[in-house]
Amino acid sequence: MSAISTIDFKELKKEKDELVVRTGYLQRLIMAKKIPVMIVFEGVHASGKGRLSNELLLALDARYTDFYATHKPTEDELRRPLLWQYSVNAPSYGNINIYYRSWYSLYIALINQKFELNRYADKKALVKEIRDFENTLIDDGTVLIKFYLHISKEKQMEHIRKMRENPRTMWRAQEYDAENDEKYEHEMRKLLKDGNHNEAPWHHIEYDVRERAVNEMLRTVTSILEKAIAEHDRKSSEPKERDGKFKGTDDGALEGFDKCVTIDKKVYREKLEDLQQRMREVQYTLYQKKIPLFVVYEGWDAGGKGGNIKRLVEPLDPTMYIVNTTAAPNETERNHNYLWRFWTTIPKSGHIAIYDRSWYGRLMVERVEGFATNQEWSRAYQEINDFEESQTNFGAIVIKLFLYISKEEQLKRFEDRQSDPNKVWKITDEDWRNREKWDIYVEAVNDMIEKTDRKNAPWIVINGNDKKYARVKALETIVEICEKKLYDKNGN
Amino acid sequence: MSAISTIDFKELKKEKDELVVRTGYLQRLIMAKKIPVMIVFEGVHASGKGRLSNELLLALDARYTDFYATHKPTEDELRRPLLWQYSVNAPSYGNINIYYRSWYSLYIALINQKFELNRYADKKALVKEIRDFENTLIDDGTVLIKFYLHISKEKQMEHIRKMRENPRTMWRAQEYDAENDEKYEHEMRKLLKDGNHNEAPWHHIEYDVRERAVNEMLRTVTSILEKAIAEHDRKSSEPKERDGKFKGTDDGALEGFDKCVTIDKKVYREKLEDLQQRMREVQYTLYQKKIPLFVVYEGWDAGGKGGNIKRLVEPLDPTMYIVNTTAAPNETERNHNYLWRFWTTIPKSGHIAIYDRSWYGRLMVERVEGFATNQEWSRAYQEINDFEESQTNFGAIVIKLFLYISKEEQLKRFEDRQSDPNKVWKITDEDWRNREKWDIYVEAVNDMIEKTDRKNAPWIVINGNDKKYARVKALETIVEICEKKLYDKNGN
Numbered sequence: 001m002s003a004i005s006t007i008d009f010k011e012l013k014k015e016k017d018e019l020v021v022r023t024g025y026l027q028r029l030i031m032a033k034k035i036p037v038m039i040v041f042e043g044v045h046a047s048g049k050g051r052l053s054n055e056l057l058l059a060l061d062a063r064y065t066d067f068y069a070t071h072k073p074t075e076d077e078l079r080r081p082l083l084w085q086y087s088v089n090a091p092s093y094g095n096i097n098i099y100y101r102s103w104y105s106l107y108i109a110l111i112n113q114k115f116e117l118n119r120y121a122d123k124k125a126l127v128k129e130i131r132d133f134e135n136t137l138i139d140d141g142t143v144l145i146k147f148y149l150h151i152s153k154e155k156q157m158e159h160i161r162k163m164r165e166n167p168r169t170m171w172r173a174q175e176y177d178a179e180n181d182e183k184y185e186h187e188m189r190k191l192l193k194d195g196n197h198n199e200a201p202w203h204h205i206e207y208d209v210r211e212r213a214v215n216e217m218l219r220t221v222t223s224i225l226e227k228a229i230a231e232h233d234r235k236s237s238e239p240k241e242r243d244g245k246f247k248g249t250d251d252g253a254l255e256g257f258d259k260c261v262t263i264d265k266k267v268y269r270e271k272l273e274d275l276q277q278r279m280r281e282v283q284y285t286l287y288q289k290k291i292p293l294f295v296v297y298e299g300w301d302a303g304g305k306g307g308n309i310k311r312l313v314e315p316l317d318p319t320m321y322i323v324n325t326t327a328a329p330n331e332t333e334r335n336h337n338y339l340w341r342f343w344t345t346i347p348k349s350g351h352i353a354i355y356d357r358s359w360y361g362r363l364m365v366e367r368v369e370g371f372a373t374n375q376e377w378s379r380a381y382q383e384i385n386d387f388e389e390s391q392t393n394f395g396a397i398v399i400k401l402f403l404y405i406s407k408e409e410q411l412k413r414f415e416d417r418q419s420d421p422n423k424v425w426k427i428t429d430e431d432w433r434n435r436e437k438w439d440i441y442v443e444a445v446n447d448m449i450e451k452t453d454r455k456n457a458p459w460i461v462i463n464g465n466d467k468k469y470a471r472v473k474a475l476e477t478i479v480e481i482c483e484k485k486l487y488d489k490n491g492n
Numbered sequence: 493m494s495a496i497s498t499i500d501f502k503e504l505k506k507e508k509d510e511l512v513v514r515t516g517y518l519q520r521l522i523m524a525k526k527i528p529v530m531i532v533f534e535g536v537h538a539s540g541k542g543r544l545s546n547e548l549l550l551a552l553d554a555r556y557t558d559f560y561a562t563h564k565p566t567e568d569e570l571r572r573p574l575l576w577q578y579s580v581n582a583p584s585y586g587n588i589n590i591y592y593r594s595w596y597s598l599y600i601a602l603i604n605q606k607f608e609l610n611r612y613a614d615k616k617a618l619v620k621e622i623r624d625f626e627n628t629l630i631d632d633g634t635v636l637i638k639f640y641l642h643i644s645k646e647k648q649m650e651h652i653r654k655m656r657e658n659p660r661t662m663w664r665a666q667e668y669d670a671e672n673d674e675k676y677e678h679e680m681r682k683l684l685k686d687g688n689h690n691e692a693p694w695h696h697i698e699y700d701v702r703e704r705a706v707n708e709m710l711r712t713v714t715s716i717l718e719k720a721i722a723e724h725d726r727k728s729s730e731p732k733e734r735d736g737k738f739k740g741t742d743d744g745a746l747e748g749f750d751k752c753v754t755i756d757k758k759v760y761r762e763k764l765e766d767l768q769q770r771m772r773e774v775q776y777t778l779y780q781k782k783i784p785l786f787v788v789y790e791g792w793d794a795g796g797k798g799g800n801i802k803r804l805v806e807p808l809d810p811t812m813y814i815v816n817t818t819a820a821p822n823e824t825e826r827n828h829n830y831l832w833r834f835w836t837t838i839p840k841s842g843h844i845a846i847y848d849r850s851w852y853g854r855l856m857v858e859r860v861e862g863f864a865t866n867q868e869w870s871r872a873y874q875e876i877n878d879f880e881e882s883q884t885n886f887g888a889i890v891i892k893l894f895l896y897i898s899k900e901e902q903l904k905r906f907e908d909r910q911s912d913p914n915k916v917w918k919i920t921d922e923d924w925r926n927r928e929k930w931d932i933y934v935e936a937v938n939d940m941i942e943k944t945d946r947k948n949a950p951w952i953v954i955n956g957n958d959k960k961y962a963r964v965k966a967l968e969t970i971v972e973i974c975e976k977k978l979y980d981k982n983g984n
Contacts, residue, residue: 317546
């Protein structure tokens with residue numbers, strides 16, 4: 001490192017002014033092209049993260065920039081998986097989000113068992129979650145820039161001393177915890193080694209001479225944004241296939257569900273009453289054991305999802321469950337990765353979230369209608385498995401139900417709806433259009449179940465031709481899976 | 493009350509089925525007409541709030557219904573005013589939001605000093621906040637339905653005993669705290685008396701016979717919704733004036749600011765350095781004393797807001813400030829009251845939020861352009877004063893700056909921008925159109941400052957004809973107001 005005396009600060013200031021103008025110019029392109037950007041600052045205490053990220057903020061337009069700091073996590077954050085807050089706070093398309101500390105700092109705090117509500121033991125699984133999280137965003141077009149700041153011990157101590165000497169900033173200096181800082185550096189060193197093998201390498205910055213560090217940071221940002229814009233333009237000009245790549249096959253999980261399985265009315269009543277009572281107990285036990293439960297309902301139009309969900313929630317305490325319905329995405333949702341809106345609705349520990357349709361739309365309607373490109377929906381099998389794994393790693397129970405009815409039964413129900421003034425609002429032209437695509441939907445669902453039916457998050461196809469049978473069968477499935485996870489052999 | 497034996501449960505079931513169908517039908521109208529609805533359930537422990545609100549949920553369409561439970565507040569909630577979470581979780585237009593416990597329960601918990609972070613002492617001010625909050629929403633077209641549930645002591649104890657006897661629900665029964673419950677009832681009784689005088693009366697329901705209570709609740713909801721829909725239709729057919737009611741006057745706070753006040757370049761540098769250092773100390777002190785700071789910037793186009801804000805945040809720690817910019821509202825924002833989006837961005841205790849334009853758009857562009865009706869913007873003076881009072885009651889410092897430049901100076905800056913390739917993006921056709929309306933904007937701003945310049949949230953008009961003078965003047969104003977509030981005579 002050159003001595004301070006030889007540094008030409010005037011020259012650095014001139015370069016900085018140019019870089020700031022360049023950064024502003026590139027941000028306007030980023031915004032116009034709707035490219036999302038994440039910029040991470042990590043580094044030990046007093047290593048310049050605050051100053052550098054503030055310099056970046058000053059160069060950017062606040063309308064298209066957000067800033068997130070990771071401090072001690074709140075209870076809300078600890079009651080959800082590691083990557084929840086970062087998934088929810090991922091940039092909308094065209095936005096630049098800056099992270100002062102990030103999922104890396106939170107990861108280190110979690111594995112050091114610093115919090116009461118900590119659910120994690122398996123470091124490797126968490127590191128995989130981080131990689132999956134970054135890759136899903138990068139594949140979606142996100143530019144991820146990660147800075148790791150270095151500072152000499154002398155400079156670090158000088159910063160801390162300055163803060164300590166001023167009575168009004170003293171309290172901040174007191175937050176410095178040498179042992180903690182060492183642990184952080186130790187773990188980061190391991191992560192930095194791994195991290196350099198993925199698509200978003202770490203950029204190291206020496207902070208000892210601030211003016212030089214600022215320029216280095218801005219130079220890195222502008223050069224990466226320039227490349228990203230060129231890459232974006234190149235990709236945009238490539239043709240994109242959206243034909244769903246259907247092969248005309250119909251074998252798979254849905255085979256053999258056309259026949260009608262019925263249930264006796266009296267048996268139905270008895271079973272329903274028993275299952276609802278047990279479901280209520282399951283809910284209270286989930287809460288007490290702080291386990292989140294996902295129940296995902298998919299199925300044919302008029303397959304009976306609504307009536308099914310009603311029987312599930314009837315006995316429940318409304319303060320601990322939510323029914324999340326999934327329709328066409330709104331403006332804000334369209335400006336994020338398709339998984340974003342589901343991250344915003346995951347249940348916190350101890351709560352139940354029921355999804356009336358879900359992220360699986362990516363593999364059904366979006367594939368069939370060509371809303372997602374072939375590349376996008378093909379990638380989604382893995383992305384969805386990763387998403388669900390994040391939940392089950394955290395201790396969640398994930399149950400996915402597909403309500404199947406035969407083509408004839410669907411026609412009967414459509415016609416019923418159309419002739420009942422209290423139900424006619426339920427049927428739309430879209431339902432009839434979807435029905436015409438019955439066979440390719442079958443293929444899409446067979447592919448989906450084959451590739452996303454996993455031990456930690458199983459699919460169960462329910463024969464829905466008899467509504468009562470399906471209600472009991474679905475509820476029984478949910479109750480039994482939960483009871484098995486929650487109680488030991490003696491029912492405790 | 494009639495004895496249980498004389499109740500015709502079959503008849504009640506029949507009536508309930510009809511009410512459920514009716515509720516669903518009315519919700520579809522509510523949704524189509526974009527009427528927001530809030531339904532509150534209050535009552536002592538085990539008085540049936542959960543069961544009744546779940547029955548209501550079952551009658552509604554989950555796509556247009558949200559449910560919020562008030563439990564022990566989180567740290568995030570305690571770091572903001574009482575009504576923050578309820579303002580943020582107010583229904584979007586067409587939605588029905590159900591509140592299991594509400595701002596009333598939180599108010600009682602706060603005045604009983606149950607939480608460490610409690611900022612409130614003045615009960616009366618809080619009750620006024622609640623009334624203002626409800627009135628602002630009602631004036632905006634919200635239907636507010638408030639239920640207070642009554643239960644006999646015997647029935648209450650029976651519910652608690654049942655929960656206690658089942659080992660899986662036992663923990664819930666243990667949450668019952670008789671003393672707490674009594675305090676709650678005591679305070680609610682006072683509120684119920686007051687509450688009946690406002691536009692949203694309390695509806696009392698006897699819960700002892702559940703089936704009867706459910707029907708009573710659904711009957712109340714359907715009858716209020718029917719009236720609200722009729723009222724909505726009547727109001728929609730009335731003509732709405734949007735002419736801004738301008739009188740052609742130009743006297744007021746903006747008088748005398750056309751002349752140019754300048755500052756010497758060297759004095760500017762020295763003052764700026766001193767003020768930025770003090771501002772940094774102010775920030776750390778705000779954080780330590782847990783005081784939120786609002787700095788609102790309004791002013792003419794090209795008035796220098798951007799450069800001004802830059803000098804303010806340059807010395808700050810980015811983890812404790814945010815710059816919130818205000819542009820035309822997006823889809824989600826348009827589906828809420830105009831104040832909603834600002835409630836979502838208020839600073840938490842100890843943080844600084846800087847607004848580059850703000851809720852005052854209601855009284856400027858929305859009045860001038862007729863986006864708000866005369867009724868709407870006329871009401872907004874009071875609503876905005878109430879909103880700011882909610883913040884200052886909580887301990888916030890609220891500073892509002894208006895950057896004034898003369899018409900000639902604006903023309904010069906517009907022309908500069910248009911001829912500079914790095915600045916041309918800053919100027920739009922809208923800027924030129926606004927300029928043509930200079931005189932009515934002057935009248936709007938004079939009215940605005942006259943009616944919203946309050947001791948707890950003052951307006952300061954800054955002469956912006958010299959950019960450097962304005963930067964120093966604005967920063968000096970902010971620093972001095974804060975220092976006066978934060979330090980005693982000895983600077984501690």
